[in-house]
Amino acid sequence: MKLYYAPGACSLSPHIVACEAGIDLELCRVNLKTKETETGGDYTEINPKGYVPALQLEGGEVLTEGPAIVQFLAEQMPTAKLAPEYGTLAHYRVLEWLNFISTEIHKSFxxxxxxxxxDEKEKARKQVSRxxxxVEDRMASDYLTGDDFCIADAYLFTVYSWCDNAGVDTGGxxxxxxxxxxMAARPGVQKAMQDEGLI
Structure with a gap:
């Protein structure tokens, strides 16, 4: 499988999940301004939406949207236990967090x-902070849904990592x-960040 990514962008989330699951991905860097891949290809031919991530599967199919990709990756390696069993309330709690992070936090950036x-930036900072x-008020354990890492944690870590560069005060x-x-101390997170040249 091939992951199309931009360093530190939301594509870091599925990259982390793959590393945590022990899934080897081929990586292809994308220039989000020019929509060109590192090999000189037109990225919009892979993903007409023009943004990352995109996961090209072995048969050539392309899956887009980070929350869908992280769920797909978790299901490829169920023994890694990165997502609760389908149909359980815990499963839907993870989906709840993925949707909140995607629609409320990610989009607000x-x-x-x-x-x-x-004015738009100031309004955005206030919304991101809210x-x-x-999330801060609801974190009762080490991770979003309890004591164990799950796919939603990869996404939360990714968007939280944008705060400093975006001028969002994290002090509170x-x-x-x-x-x-x-999260930063986890081997899978470190590997993904090293692969992307972030550390």
Missing amino acids: VPLFWDGSG CFQF WPKLKAFAER
Whole structure:
């Protein structure tokens, strides 16, 4: 399988999940501004949406959207236990978090990355802060859904890692800070970040 990624972008989340699951992926870097792959190809021919991640499967099919990709990867290696069993309430709790991170946190960063006006950026920072405060208030264990790492943690870690560059003050979130430090120490996270040149 081949993962199309941009260093530190939301594609880091499925990259982390693959590393945690012990799944070897071929990596192909994408320039998000030019929509060109590292091999000189037109990325929009792979993913017409133009953004990462995209996962090209062995048969040539392409799966897009990070929350779908991380679920797919977890199901390829069920022994890694990165997602609860399908049909259980715990499974839907993970989906609940994936959707919240995607629609509320991730999307709120957009003006901070793509030349939003000063007012748009300030509004975005406030919205991002409200969302992370919501997470902070609900973190009762080491990870989002309990004592064990799950696929939603990879996504949360990824979007949280954007805060400093986006000018979002993280000082009031001690649980999230401890979570990020715990995540950064995981071998799978370190491997993904090294692969992407982030550390």
